Amino acid sequence: MNTQGKVFMYGDNVDTDVIIPARYLTTADPAELAKHCMEDLDKTYVDRVQKGDVIVAGENFGCGSSREHAPIAIKGSGAGCVIAPSFARIFYRNAINMGLPILECPEAVTGLAEGDEVEVDFDSGVIRNVNTGESWQAEPFPAFISKIIQSGGLVNYIRAKEGSAEA
C-alpha cells in the first residue's frame, strides 16, 4: 500500500479544533466533514488538496479532544497520509481505527517542504521525495495495522475477522 502526492506543510501542535471545528460535529459524514477540514488553520487546504496528497506537520499532531471526526475529515479530504515527528496519543489511535495512515518520522519532516512531490510506502515505511530522490525510513506498520487500514478502519477489519471466524 502506498500514496503519492504533494506535501502540505504545517507546524507543531495542530489540534483537533483546527482539523475539524466543533461547530461541524453534528455530522459524522466524511464528505461533509471534509468540506471544513483544516478550515481554521488553512482556508485554501480544501480547494487545493488532491487525492493522495500528504500532510506533513510538527510535533504533537492531533492534540486536544478525542473526537474521531478529526481523522475522518482528513481522510475524507483525500489526503493519503499524515507524517509528523509525533502524534497526540488518542488521535494516533483514532487515525488508525478510522483507516487513515500516519507515520512518525522526524527526519522526513525536516527534509520535506511545501509542494514537494512525495511517495510513501506503508509496507516498507519508506518516504521518498520524488523530485530529489532523497528518502527516509519510518517504522513500517506491522501486518495487522496494515490490514486495519486496508479494510478502511477498525470496524470493517473486525467485521471481516468475525465473519471469517463464523464461516
Next chain:
Amino acid sequence: MGMTMTQKILAAHCGRDSVHAGELIEAKLDLVMANDVTGPPAIRTLEEIGAAPFDRDRIALVPSHFAPNKDIKAAENARFMREFARKHELKYYFEHGEEDFGIEHMILPENGIVFPGDVLIGADSHTCTDGALAAFATGVGSTDLGCAMATGESWFKVPEAMEFHLTGALQAPVSGKDLILYIIAKIGVAGALYRSMEFTGPGVASLQMSDRLTIANMAVEAGGKNAMFPADDVLLEYIKVRNPERFARGDYKIYEADPDADYVERLEIDLATVPLMVAFPSLPSNGKALGTFPETPIDQVVIGSCTNGRIEDMRVAAEYFKDRHVAKGVRCIVIPGSQKVFRQALEEGLVHTFIYAGCVVSPPTCGPCLGGHMGVLANHEVCVSTTNRNFVGRMGHPGAQVYLASPATAACSAVKGFIAGPADLE
C-alpha cells in the same frame, strides 16, 4: 535492554517473550469498561459489527457521569446501556444505590475487579487509575471500546517508560494529590506524552493505596498513557481484602521491571520535600506551593471524584470540619465516590460532621467534576476542587476558575473562605 513492568505485562498479553517501546501489538484484554457517556456509542459500534459481547464477565458498564439522570437525554442514554447490560446478562453492570456502585474508576479497584498483571481499557481517559494495582490500564475512544467488546482484544503501541524514583515519605498533611500536582507542575501536561509513568524506589512502600490511586488517576494529565506501581505488600493486602476468592486462586501475576529496564527519562523525588500544592486555572500543570501566593477568595469547594472520593479523603476532610463551619458565602459539596465509601463515612460519623459543618453531601456521581450537575459553576465563580482537571469550562461556565487541591486543602479552604491549608486553621 530489559523491560519495564508495563512492557512485560503487554508482552504476556500478546503471547510474546518481549516487546520494545514503539512497537504496535494486539493484546488480549482482561476487562473493558465504559460509562453512560461513552458506553452507548460503543454499544452502537458493537451492533454495527454485528457481534455479541466477547465475554459477559469481562465488560463493565457504569452510569456514573450524568446520573442519577440529570435530564431526559441522560436518562435515555442510561436506559440504553442498562437494557444492553440486562439483555446480555453482563456481570459488571452497576446501579445507583447498590452497595457496589460508584464512579467507574473508584469501583473497579474497590470491588476487587482489577488485579496485578491485568490488561484493561476503558472508554474514559482516567482509566489509568488502575495502574495503582500493577495492571496495565489506559483510556480509549468509543470505537476502540465497541470493537474490544466484540473481540476481547485491542491494539496498542508499546509505550516508552519514564521512571519516577521515590525516596523518603510524604510529610502529613501532604498527600498523594500534592505529589501528583507537584510532578505535573515539574514535567508539564505533555511531559509524559505516550509514555508509561512507572513509580519505583523505596518511597513507594510509604504510599497507601488511596494515594497511589490518586497519583495514577492523574497520569493522563501529564499526557501519560498509563501509570504503573509495583505489586508490593501494601497492594497484595488491598486486593486480598477486596476479592479473597480471586486472591486465594492466585489468579493474578506480578511483573517486576528488569534491573536494566529501558527508561527514557528518570526523575528522583524525595517525598519529604513535596509541599501542599494547588494547581491554578486552567491547567493541571499550573501548580504552586500553598503559601506562595496571595489570599484568594472562593465561592465553592468540591470534595470528591475518582481522584479524591475515597474513604481516606473523606476522613481527612472531616478532620478539618470537626467543630468548625463552612465560611459564610461558600458552598461546600462533598461527594463520596462510591456507595461503599458513603456507607463507611456514615458509619464513622463523617457524614454527620459534614452536614453539621454546613456541607452539602451528594450521592456518588461524577457530578460537577465535568460540569454535569450537582454543583455547576457560574461565570466568575472560583472553586477549589479535589478533582483532576481545571480546564476552561470544565466545571461549568468558561469564565469560572478552578483550583485543584488535596482534600485537606479543600476542606481548610471551605472553612476559611479563601485558599488555605491546615496551618491557617490554627
